[in-house]
Every structure is written in C-alpha cells, then in structure tokens.
Amino acid sequence: EAGVTQFPSHSVIEKGQTVTLRCDPISGHDNLYWYRRVMGKEIKFLLHFVKESKQDESGMPNNRFLAERTGGTYSTLKVQPAELEDSGVYFCASSQVPLVGGYTFGSGTRLTVV
C-alpha cells in the first residue's frame, strides 16, 4: 500500500510569491488533514477534509491559505501571497476513520519564505 505522498519536499520562495503544496492520501481514505509545524513549535492543525468537503477549517491562519480537494482524492494547499511567518513544515495525513490512532502522515513539505 502506497503511503501518503507530499510534494514538493522542499520549497524556497520569496515573500509575496505563491506556493502550492500537494498531498496524495492513501487510496480509499476519505479523511485528509493538513497540519503545520513552525520550527521548534507544536504541530498545529489546519483543516480536515471528508472526501471533498471541508469538515473543519478552524485552524487555517488567514485567508491567504486556500485548501482544496477536488473529487475527494488529492488535496492542494495554496499560500498566496506568502509571508515570512508561513515558513515551516506542512504535513498531510489521511485516515479511513477520523481517529488519531489511524492517521498515516506524509513526510511533509518544508516551506521557507525569504
């Protein structure tokens, strides 16, 4: 079984530019989550999809962040325009049921905004 795939693994962009992160969940996993870890701090929840619907987006920091999951398969997270404080590692996770013990995480995308 293929795992959760994220790309790019690293991205360095200038402040004000746009970046799109992609997450391919495990096939058949309806639940998809985005998290972010700013260096040295907690992993923070961003949002939760069930299929193509946003179940909970309470963790999205502001309207510069846009997440989509068209067709209920892969998901994208777009940051536009990027700011310095957006730097961090963005993790995606998927699960068949919304249970923390059932999460499978991707290896993350390290975003650096300069």
Add this chain to the structure above:
Amino acid sequence: GNSVTQMEGPVTLSEEAFLTINCTYTATGYPSLFWYVQYPGEGLQLLLKATKADDKGSNKGFEATYRKETTSFHLEKGSVQVSDSAVYFCALSPPSGGSYIPTFGRGTSLIVHP
C-alpha cells in the same frame, strides 16, 4: 483548552543509555494519549498509544504509562540505539464524542551516539 508540554531537546545519549522524554498534558475529561516518532526524511508514525488511565502503551522497546493523577505520559526506553535518533511528539485526542483533532506537543529531538 487542551495542551501538551514536552521536555525541550535535543536529548543526546550514548547507545544503550536509558531514555526518558517527559510529557504532561492539560485536558478535560479522559483523553487518549499518543507518542508519534518522525525519523529523518520520513513522516510521523504512531509509536504507541493509551486510551485510559493506567494503560501502558508499548512498541519497539518504548513504553509510556497514562498517569491521570499526574497528567503525564512519559516515554521511556531501557536501552536506546543509534537508529532511535528521531523527533518524538506527544499528542492527545479528546474523549470520544468530541473532536478527533489531536493536540501535539513541540517535539523532542533525540540524538543517540555510538
């Protein structure tokens, strides 16, 4: 609100040393508790979990006991190996019936030298 506090790292040990990584939490009710591990270049993996007071989670020689009286879930291993070098995250999930979105700690980096 819910929170998880982990000891700051990095924790540097010699091979075969005893490991303790402290984790304490604040939550209402009886959350489930987890330890996740992130090896270099990989995603977070569930290491072990405990769902009720006095439960002991164990895996790969690691153990953690759910202590309600001290609101703690310390991670221990009797003899660490170089391959245990990773970042360890403590997390809690609210009691069933509430949100499944977990709260993570800041992570503790473990470096094991030969």
